[in-house]
Every structure is written in C-alpha cells, then in structure tokens.
Amino acid sequence: MTLANQIIWGSIYLGICFLFEIILLTWCTQLVRELTLRLENAKRFFTIAAPICLALGFIVAIHTFQVWLWAIVWVFGDVLTDWNTALYFSLVTFTTLGYGDIVLGEDLRIFGAFASVTGLLAFGLSTAFMVALMTQVFKEELIS
Template identity: 60%
Template sequence: MSLPLQIMWGSFYLGVCFAVELALLVWCSLTIQAFAHHWHRYSHTIRIAAPIAFTLFCIVLAHTIQVWIWAGAWMIGDVMPDWNSALYFSLVTYTSLGYGDIVLGPGLRIFGAFASVAGLLAFGLSTAYMVALMTRLFEGKLPR
C-alpha cells in the first residue's frame, strides 16, 4: 500500500476508533447521571463503587471494540492468516506492547502504527475520564 493510502486508511480507522471511544464515554456519562439519584439510597461505598465499576465496564468495552476494529482491518486487507493472529497482533499493537513476533511488511508499517496511536490516545482519554470521574465522586459533585 502506498504511503498516502496508508495515511488515509490509518486516519480513517483512527477516526472510527475515536468515534467509538467518544460514544461510549458519552453514554457512560449520561447513564451515570441518569442513575445517580437512585444510588443515594445506598451506602457511601455503593455510591462511589457503582459509577467507578460502570465506567470501567465502558472503558474496557471501548478498548475491546477498538481492538476488534483493527483486527477487522487486518482481515479485510488479507494481512493476517486468521482471526486469532489478527486479534493478537491488534492487541499487542494497540497497547504498544509490540512483541515483534508478527511484523508487517514495508507497505503496511505506517498503517500499523496508526493502531498504536489509536491505543495511546484512547488510553489517555480513558485515564483522563476516570480521573475526572473520581475527582467528582470524592468531592461529592455527582447529581443526586
């Protein structure tokens, strides 16, 4: 794949991943706001633990979907021999772990790097979201 195509397709998949991340974090926020008034009946522990647990669920779901998106890209492009290899490569690339036991040829390296960028930015956004949530929880600023 030529460099311009790698950049174009990498940007496309990166954008899809951002849309997934944003959609799930917005849904998470709206759900927490909708249920916050129900949690006041429970102990302080539940009022703090429930939003954190739900947020972790949303974050893990968002990252899992994004890894599957990249695995799909490898399968659509006939780059990986099977879904197991595609998921494995997507996961180690998305997390920037990069064992190096599966490597891409020169015609896909830039495209592959976009998967790593998607993971780095998504983990950063997820972390910032979790810190903001925890700050609001411990300051008692969630709706009741």
C-alpha cells in the same frame, strides 16, 4: 499500499475508533449521572463503587471494540490469515507493547503504526475520563 493511502486509511480507522469512544463515553457519563441520582440514599460504598464499575465496564468494552476493529482490518485486508493472529497482533499493537513476533511488511508499517497511536490516545482519553469521574465522585462524597 502507498504512503498516502496508509496515512489516509490509518486516519480513517483512528477517527472511527475515536468517534465510537466519544459517543460511548458521553453515554457513560449520562448513565453515571442517572445512577448517582438513584443511589443517593444508598450506602456510601455503592455510591462510590457503582459509578466507577460502570465506567470501567464501558472503557473495557470501548477498547475491546477498537482492538476488534483493527483485527477485522488485518483479516479482511488479507494481511493476517487467521483471527487468533489478527486479534493477538491487534491487541499487542493497540497496547503499544509490540512484541515484534509478528511484523507487517514495509507497505503497511505506517498504517500499522496508526493502531498503536489509536491505543495510546484511547488509553490517555480513558485515563482522563476516569480521573475526572473519580474526582467528581469523591468530591460529592466529601461534601455529603
């Protein structure tokens, strides 16, 4: 794959991942609002724990989808031969851990780096989302 192709395709997959993440985090925000209203008269523990658990469930699902998307790319692009290796490589790359036991050829290194960038940005966005959510939850609990 040429450098230009690696950048274009890497950007496309990164964009798909972020579009998916933004849509699901928006949906999660709406569900957290509804859940908070339903739990208005519930015990304090549930009014704090339930929104956090819901958001964490969404975040785990979002990151899992993104890891699977990159694994699909590796398998169907005939880069890695089996699902176990593709998922392992995708997860290790997405978390930016990068053990180095599986290495892409020179013609895919830039493209592979986009998987790391996707993970780095996804974890940053998810962390910011959780901080904002928890700030709001705790603020509402302190006021009441």
